[in-house]
Amino acid sequence: MTAEAIVGIDLGGTQIRSVLATPEGTILARYKTLTVPNEGQAAVLERIVRAAEAVILQGRGRRPRGVGIGSAGAVDPHGGTVLAATNLGWYGVPLQSMLSERLGLLVVVGNDANAAALAERRFGAGQGADNLVYMTISTGIGAGVVTGGRLLLGARGFAGEVGHMTIEPEGPPCPCGNSGCLEALASGPAIACAALARIDGGEASTISDIVGGDHTQVSAEVVARAAADGDAVATGVIRRAGFYIGVCLVNLIHLFEPELILIGGGVAQIGTLLFDPIRATVRERAIPAIREGVRIEPAALGDDAGMLGAIALFQEYSRD
């Protein structure tokens, strides 16, 4: 007798990471490889196939029920097509049918942030929450919204793009072409950029010392380190980013009335310095009767959220 298992794949612009896991989310095997999207779609597809086969092989006889994949970009989980993933350069790629043919297994494809929301709900900090907003803040900002126990997908799978919600109409430019999006105000690169603008404006900061004067090395992580040592510029920049995230959450709370908001991704690792201004902004700006029922907490699954999310996606949509 062999126990059941599912393959979960996190397809990002930089890395492809895979696991073989039980339906309860216990990881049995892991594998990772680089994506190298500029080598083309066929090469990336080969690497995805290898990522699946590698963990199946390590599973020694555990025949997987199927494969879940969380992909960057907009994905229709019913059709399994990656509609638009700019960091892969993919538009209208029928990933589900291509992969299912190669592997001879049932395949379910979904958006990576949506997948992570499902993972937190099933295996992480969101267990038991039927109304949940998950936000991931790193190089970009993504989110997944669960309402009434179901993932919000929108008409074609684009729902939950809170990173491109306009927060400051006259704000800095965003890679999407608009300006003042949350992503342009509170993502890792936005935090680094805001700190550099203040240093260039003549403010003294230990950020310059940390990078030995090489300002191209300033990242959100460097800003967080300076803030932990009490640097005024770094603390101010992080407080401002927290304020913007808080403003976005005020909008989301009024729209969805979640019981729980989970924040993950590299930037969330900043911790209290970021969460304090987020919670304060929600306290100040959201209608008390609505916000009183909302908890704002760090996500629990860290780097595994994407892969476990792919497992959760498979469980959610292979039944439909």
Ligand SMILES: [Zn+2]
């Ligand atoms: Zn944008």
